[in-house]
Amino acid sequence: xxxxxxxxxxxxxxxxxxxALDNISMKVEEGDFLAxxxxxxxxKSTLLKIMLGLIKPSKGKIELFGVDAxxxxxxxWIGYVSQKSNSFNSGFPATVEEVVAGGLAKKTGLFHRLPxxxxxxxxxxxxxxxMQDFMGRSVSELSxxxxxxxxxxxxxxxxxxxxxxxxxxxxxxHQNVQAFYDMLASLNRDKNITxxxxxxxxxxxxxxxxxxxxxxxxIHFHGFKEQLHTMSDEQREAWYGHSVRxxxxxxxxxx
Numbered sequence: 001x002x003x004x005x006x007x008x009x010x011x012x013x014x015x016x017x018x019x020a021l022d023n024i025s026m027k028v029e030e031g032d033f034l035a036x037x038x039x040x041x042x043x044k045s046t047l048l049k050i051m052l053g054l055i056k057p058s059k060g061k062i063e064l065f066g067v068d069a070x071x072x073x074x075x076x077w078i079g080y081v082s083q084k085s086n087s088f089n090s091g092f093p094a095t096v097e098e099v100v101a102g103g104l105a106k107k108t109g110l111f112h113r114l115p116x117x118x119x120x121x122x123x124x125x126x127x128x129x130x131m132q133d134f135m136g137r138s139v140s141e142l143s144x145x146x147x148x149x150x151x152x153x154x155x156x157x158x159x160x161x162x163x164x165x166x167x168x169x170x171x172x173x174h175q176n177v178q179a180f181y182d183m184l185a186s187l188n189r190d191k192n193i194t195x196x197x198x199x200x201x202x203x204x205x206x207x208x209x210x211x212x213x214x215x216x217x218x219i220h221f222h223g224f225k226e227q228l229h230t231m232s233d234e235q236r237e238a239w240y241g242h243s244v245r246x247x248x249x250x251x252x253x254x255x
Contacts, residue, residue, distance in 0.1 A: 003066030004029050005162050005194055006051055011060030013046050020046040021057070022218045028162065033188040033195045035205055035225075038215040039240055044198050047215065048166055051196070052080055065161075079160030081151050083170045096142075096150055097122050097135045103154035125153040128191060129183055144171030145180055152183075156193075163187070164196045169204060181208050202240070214239045 006028035013021040020043045028034055038044050049055045050062060053069055064072040100122045126132045129149040139147060148171055155163055168184075169177050185208035187193045197209070205212065205225075212228050214221040220239035221231050231239075 002030065003063070005065055006196075007063040007066075008047075008050070009061050009063070011050060011057035011062060013043075013050065013055070013058050015046075019217065021050075024060070024215075024219055026213055026219060026222050028194060028196060030161075030194055031188070031192065032211050033185065033197070033209045034211040034213060035197045035199060035209045036213045036215055037202060037205065038200060040200055042200070042216040044200065044215055045166070048164060048198050051164060052078065076158050077161045079155035079158060079163040081148075081155050081163070081165045081168060083167045092139060094139055095135070096126070096131065096137050096139055099139050099150055100125055100153045100157055103157040121157050122153075125157040126150075128156055128187060129153045143173070143176075145173060145176045148172055148180070149183065152187075156187075156191075160193070162194045162196065164198070166198045167200070168197065169199075177204070178206075181206050184208065216240065 004027040006026075008024055008026045011021060011024045012019065024043075024047065036044055036047065046055070050057055053064075053072070053075065056070075062069045065074070065077065097119070101118055103125075104118055104121065123132060123135065126135060129152050131146065131149050131153060134142065134146070134150075139150060142150065148168060152163070152165070152168075165184075169180060172180050181204075184195060184197070188195050188208075188210075197204075199205075207225075209225055211223065212221065212225050213219060214228075214231070216239050220235060221228060
């Protein structure tokens with residue numbers, strides 16, 4: 001039996017005396033496109049940091065690719081794209097190729113020379129996100145949505161098995177959000193990249209995802225998106241803090 005790529009087992013976490021996560025259990029299997037939903041302050045960022053190995057849980061354990069996170073060595077297997085607005089100076093004088101090539105340091109080491117194949121690897125990563133024609137452009141010339149695609153390509157160039165995205169539509173204008181999610185769905189479907197999408201905005205949940213986790217300190221629901229309709233209105237309100245109307249729409253028949 002193949003081990004889950006990420007297996008979270010009964011973890012809790014406290015900041016001083018404040019409990020951020022309470023007895024969380026969740027698995028991410030190969031091929032999943034999982035959306036972790038929850039309001040501000042629900043513990044999403046804390047859970048993400050635990051997945052990435054940045055902090056250790058106060059209780060419980062996490063296994064990555066069947067290995068205890070404390071002993072896991074292949075960190076390049078897990079890609080991460082942060083919120084663009086919090087992580088990058090859009091005026092930084094660099095080309096798209098230079099920014100994406102920086103992602104190879106995760107495989108080669110920070111101070112090692114890039115391999116001869118770097119140009120081709122960058123080109124392939126850019127093609128995967130529909131930005132292959134922008135290789136020589138300055139990043140500062142791109143729109144917010146285009147920049148976010150570049151950051152995804154930067155993560156993809158290291159060929160991760162799991163890609164974690166934290167609020168990826170920050171900086172993406174509203175009319176381009178659907179195209180952005182089409183691109184993520186293509187990565188999941190055509191490139192077989194397991195995706196974990198972290199968001200607080202219920203409206204971003206679309207029929208492109210495969211699984212949903214509803215988080216607010218604890219897991220209120222985790223399963224196939226089609227099963228989410230089994231949550232009662234009372235359970236939804238207990239999870240999100242108020243009535244959540246649009247979440248009913250993700251239980252449709254689209255694949």
